Amino acid sequence: MLDFKQLIKECKELAFDLNFTRAKRWKEEAPGRVVVGYMPVYFPREVLHAAGALPVAIFGGGDKKQVIRGDAYYQSYICHIPRSTLDIVLDGQTAHFDGYIFPSICDVIRNLSGIFKLNNIGKFIKYMDFPQNFLPEVGGVFYQQEMQHVMHYVQEINNKTVTTADLNHSIALYNKNRQLIERIYEIRQHYPWRMTIEEVYYVLRAGTVIPVEEHNQILEQVCNHIEQNIGEPQDKVKVVISGAFCEQPSIGLIKSIEEAGCYVVDDDYMLGSRMILGDISATTNSPLEAIAHAYIYQSQYSSSIYDVSNPKENRLAEIAKKRGADGVLFASASFCDPSLLDAPIFQKAFDKMGIRYIAFQFSENINQYKVIKEQVGAFSDSIKLWEDESVHIS
Amino acid sequence: MKSEVKKENSMILQKEMIEGLFNDLANAKANGRKVCYTFVPGNLSELIRTFDMLPVYPEINALQNAMRKKSAAYIKEAEKHAHSEDVCTYVKCDVGMLLKGNIGPTGQKLPEPDVLLLSYTGCFTFMKWFETLKREYPDTTVIMLHTPYQENGKMTPEMTQYMVKQFHEEVIPKMEAVSGIKFDEEKLKKHLELSKESEDWITKIFDTTKHRPSPIDAYFAGVYYIGPINIGFRGTQEAVDYYKALYAEIQERIQLGLGPVTPEGEMSEEKYRLVVEGPPNWTSFREFWKIFYDMGAVIVASSYTKVGGVYDLGWRHNPEKPLESLAEYCMNCYTNLNLPQRVDLLSKCIAEYGADGYVTNSIKSCNSFSAGQLAMMREIEDKLEVPVGFIESDLVDPRYFSYSNIKNRLESYFQMLAQRKMMKELANQPSNT
Ligand code: SF4
Ligand code: SF4
Numbered sequence: 001m002l003d004f005k006q007l008i009k010e011c012k013e014l015a016f017d018l019n020f021t022r023a024k025r026w027k028e029e030a031p032g033r034v035v036v037g038y039m040p041v042y043f044p045r046e047v048l049h050a051a052g053a054l055p056v057a058i059f060g061g062g063d064k065k066q067v068i069r070g071d072a073y074y075q076s077y078i079c080h081i082p083r084s085t086l087d088i089v090l091d092g093q094t095a096h097f098d099g100y101i102f103p104s105i106c107d108v109i110r111n112l113s114g115i116f117k118l119n120n121i122g123k124f125i126k127y128m129d130f131p132q133n134f135l136p137e138v139g140g141v142f143y144q145q146e147m148q149h150v151m152h153y154v155q156e157i158n159n160k161t162v163t164t165a166d167l168n169h170s171i172a173l174y175n176k177n178r179q180l181i182e183r184i185y186e187i188r189q190h191y192p193w194r195m196t197i198e199e200v201y202y203v204l205r206a207g208t209v210i211p212v213e214e215h216n217q218i219l220e221q222v223c224n225h226i227e228q229n230i231g232e233p234q235d236k237v238k239v240v241i242s243g244a245f246c247e248q249p250s251i252g253l254i255k256s257i258e259e260a261g262c263y264v265v266d267d268d269y270m271l272g273s274r275m276i277l278g279d280i281s282a283t284t285n286s287p288l289e290a291i292a293h294a295y296i297y298q299s300q301y302s303s304s305i306y307d308v309s310n311p312k313e314n315r316l317a318e319i320a321k322k323r324g325a326d327g328v329l330f331a332s333a334s335f336c337d338p339s340l341l342d343a344p345i346f347q348k349a350f351d352k353m354g355i356r357y358i359a360f361q362f363s364e365n366i367n368q369y370k371v372i373k374e375q376v377g378a379f380s381d382s383i384k385l386w387e388d389e390s391v392h393i394s
Numbered sequence: 395m396k397s398e399v400k401k402e403n404s405m406i407l408q409k410e411m412i413e414g415l416f417n418d419l420a421n422a423k424a425n426g427r428k429v430c431y432t433f434v435p436g437n438l439s440e441l442i443r444t445f446d447m448l449p450v451y452p453e454i455n456a457l458q459n460a461m462r463k464k465s466a467a468y469i470k471e472a473e474k475h476a477h478s479e480d481v482c483t484y485v486k487c488d489v490g491m492l493l494k495g496n497i498g499p500t501g502q503k504l505p506e507p508d509v510l511l512l513s514y515t516g517c518f519t520f521m522k523w524f525e526t527l528k529r530e531y532p533d534t535t536v537i538m539l540h541t542p543y544q545e546n547g548k549m550t551p552e553m554t555q556y557m558v559k560q561f562h563e564e565v566i567p568k569m570e571a572v573s574g575i576k577f578d579e580e581k582l583k584k585h586l587e588l589s590k591e592s593e594d595w596i597t598k599i600f601d602t603t604k605h606r607p608s609p610i611d612a613y614f615a616g617v618y619y620i621g622p623i624n625i626g627f628r629g630t631q632e633a634v635d636y637y638k639a640l641y642a643e644i645q646e647r648i649q650l651g652l653g654p655v656t657p658e659g660e661m662s663e664e665k666y667r668l669v670v671e672g673p674p675n676w677t678s679f680r681e682f683w684k685i686f687y688d689m690g691a692v693i694v695a696s697s698y699t700k701v702g703g704v705y706d707l708g709w710r711h712n713p714e715k716p717l718e719s720l721a722e723y724c725m726n727c728y729t730n731l732n733l734p735q736r737v738d739l740l741s742k743c744i745a746e747y748g749a750d751g752y753v754t755n756s757i758k759s760c761n762s763f764s765a766g767q768l769a770m771m772r773e774i775e776d777k778l779e780v781p782v783g784f785i786e787s788d789l790v791d792p793r794y795f796s797y798s799n800i801k802n803r804l805e806s807y808f809q810m811l812a813q814r815k816m817m818k819e820l821a822n823q824p825s826n827t
Contacts, residue, residue, distance in 0.1 A: 073768050075786065077480065077758045082765065106518050110543060111766035114733025118773055127545035127732070131556075132514060132521065132538055138563050139540070142556040306514075306521050308528045308536045332478075337761055340478040341485065341522035345529060347476045359476070 436515030
């Protein structure tokens, strides 16, 4: 077993390996293996796993990739993630990927699927249309058909027929994965000093590019480590971050929020890994239906899912309450329509509920976050000054 | 420019139709009419009429406010309420208008919605927009009709079934509940019959740009032509009559060898024929148009006039299959086509209408159109070897319309077109040797 520091270091390397070396090695380890890239945010990875494919998330290049070609594809007023993604792909860093999936999260990702098509990238390109209809017999059925298309594409490459047992096995593995992640958040809710949010980020992001079996082992080690009484609490306020669900802030920014006097006790970084709340039934005769139902009934709120029957502001307030947070940081990627269009809804509701918040914007490649750090610092100071006033959730 | 613009019969008809609609809206509550807010792409005019509701199109209000120079103040108001500078300005203009009393473009107060019909077609912003409105009108019913994207350039039976199920399970029951009227399929069929007729006419109208000179401008004037079909009149006899009248006028222009009518009269010489991708700018619409007609540039086709439905490729509403037909209509709107389909459609227009060039007007806050436009442009340039031009503006935010930048860019573009033309002519001249 690796020591904790070493483990985190390895996760960090995996998380930011934009050559996706682990996926490449995995593919070479046995014949017939298929690697499929998916764009953020969420994709039911269980389906690919069962089909004999390794799902690999592509979260753009962060501040690790200089964008050269992508800028020729995207106007300055479009968020950063598609351009760095294109640079990664056009530079051949995903040459070992067989196909690509574009979950329907926004118009930018939707049209990115078209750019991949125009450039004939990969053996298949699937735009995965998530239903915005939440009736199981309507949207649920459609969702199952979408998943079947994905399995069909993989089958065309590896000839593998997916059985119910395969799917149930994969579902169980991802259930375990989510349970372990949730365990980390639960422990951190009470003892956030045991592991920084930066470390959590590395661990979770590593899980999006390696086999789930390996990730589960890593998560178990992390849980064992932070279950011990380690570290010393500091005088920091607890906050929840919302809005950074797709384009990811640079590590410097993630770090500087805690450095500025906050413990991040919940967030929507790597939202896809935590999108389904709780377990999906892993013992049914219709596993695709189980996955579809989980999407319908157990999804986390997201700027990409139509929400009028389950308003996001109440759900975020609930998270803040559950985690005992002192306030919320709204972090949106610049030009991210879904996140920015949600901001007024959240802020108006939080004003009414008396929940403290601040809002700022970032882009994946900025490494100047002095202003944000100052803002966050002022925010945490102001909370400390009003210590006896807790979060009110009506 | 030769003559002054005279009001054609079709213009008068359209004006009357729109005034009538806004008057009906102003009196809707008093007359017990139910009001349905919805969007242009994927608009279910026929269904709304079947339930005897009146439609309100927030994006049309936004663009009309922009043309009346009211959008800047509304946008500022929305930004004061935490709306970002970066997002779709239609939304902010609409929210700002709401915050300032919901006085519509005609100066009359708009009625509150009884239903928000979210036929979510090819634009995520629609979804967020109605989520925002739902918070403003908490008692309103929201109906979501999810339209699958044409990811593979096809409308599959699966996609259609999914939509038809939504009609049965969600849309129709909720509309029945709000309107108190039982769904009458025969009534819907009658509307669809008339839709089909309007669609035939509008296709013929936009096809007249094959003539030289083109008798119409399919972008700047085109946005007026699509008015009735896009804002709730599709499926009515009024729309059919309007399009018939318009077609007759255009035929007359063809007979007389006339070019398009501009705000300053008839365009005298057609120098360049262009295809334009992207919506127009509304805040400086006239100035924007003038840059083109001053240069003798006529737009022979535009993607924007297809946002409310693509009829060029032969698709029509089908009264025999009413709900399937509504589903297919939604899926077939321009921004619900994938990029290769968009490229093919525009390439077809360039070839069929003999365009000399292709211009993209990229809208700062509209990702639905804009994300991917550069790739489309490159593809079209490579495939058809037509000169491509690129400008940037915004829909309804005057801060993002830079007249001089756009003019400079277009002037250089027209110079390039002129050179090309000259070289072509030289190449076609018989040699003396
Ligand atoms: S950052 Fe926002 S706008 Fe950009 S791709 Fe992601 S969800 Fe879409
Ligand atoms: S983003 Fe574009 S398509 Fe969507 S509402 Fe705004 S202008 Fe219309």
